[in-house]
Amino acid sequence: METKEKTMNKEIKDEKASEVVIEEQGFEPIPEDTLISVEEAVVDKSKIEIAAFIPFNSKLVLIDKVIDVTLTKNESGMLERDYATGDLALKCNLVVNYTNISLEGVSIVDAYDAMCQNGILNYVLFEIDKSELDFIEKTLYANTQEKILLNNSLEAIINRGIENLVSKIPDEKGMLKTIKALKGLDTSKMEWLDSITEALKGVKDKTTENTEEETVL
Numbered sequence: 731m732e733t734k735e736k737t738m739n740k741e742i743k744d745e746k747a748s749e750v751v752i753e754e755q756g757f758e759p760i761p762e763d764t765l766i767s768v769e770e771a772v773v774d775k776s777k778i779e780i781a782a783f784i785p786f787n788s789k790l791v792l793i794d795k796v797i798d799v800t801l802t803k804n805e806s807g808m809l810e811r812d813y814a815t816g817d818l819a820l821k822c823n824l825v826v827n828y829t830n831i832s833l834e835g836v837s838i839v840d841a842y843d844a845m846c847q848n849g850i851l852n853y854v855l856f857e858i859d860k861s862e863l864d865f866i867e868k869t870l871y872a873n874t875q876e877k878i879l880l881n882n883s884l885e886a887i888i889n890r891g892i893e894n895l896v897s898k899i900p901d902e903k904g905m906l907k908t909i910k911a912l913k914g915l916d917t918s919k920m921e922w923l924d925s926i927t928e929a930l931k932g933v934k935d936k937t938t939e940n941t942e943e944e945t946v947l
Contacts, residue, residue: 766830768845796823821851
């Protein structure tokens, strides 16, 4: 019997994993009457149909989807990679795009566990053309690294800081309000401001005298 904590953790994982699978399947739409569930695939692997390849654009869509759910931003705006979700996203998308196994309406985490436990994932990955997997894995890695490097670069961090500062600059109405407030200040009561002003004036006068003496010499 699952504890409340385990149930909550499972719900959180399912909620995040619900964004993993994309709907597009194969080079040509697989007829609905040939789609099978994970349970059917476990019972009879001979029912699994595996596409030799999928179009270039479909592979790019798959890769982008995996990156979207793999990378998350922390409180500082830096990108971080969630390896566990990335592995789940990649393998489930491969199943959906290259086979007639449907994951619609099921818990993605449960389906993933069932396919791992019963050897479905290994079977599918073994049957998919190696060149297809190589392209997807290499492009996925390169595009992920590029996004992380661009987002986490010093230039990007500085730009985000500037944008944050600019966003805090008051609008015209706010500026007028600030100016009005400054005009209403009674500077005669600011003894500390007068002291600083006199001190700075003394330093300036002393500097001028030294300059004049050096000129005469």
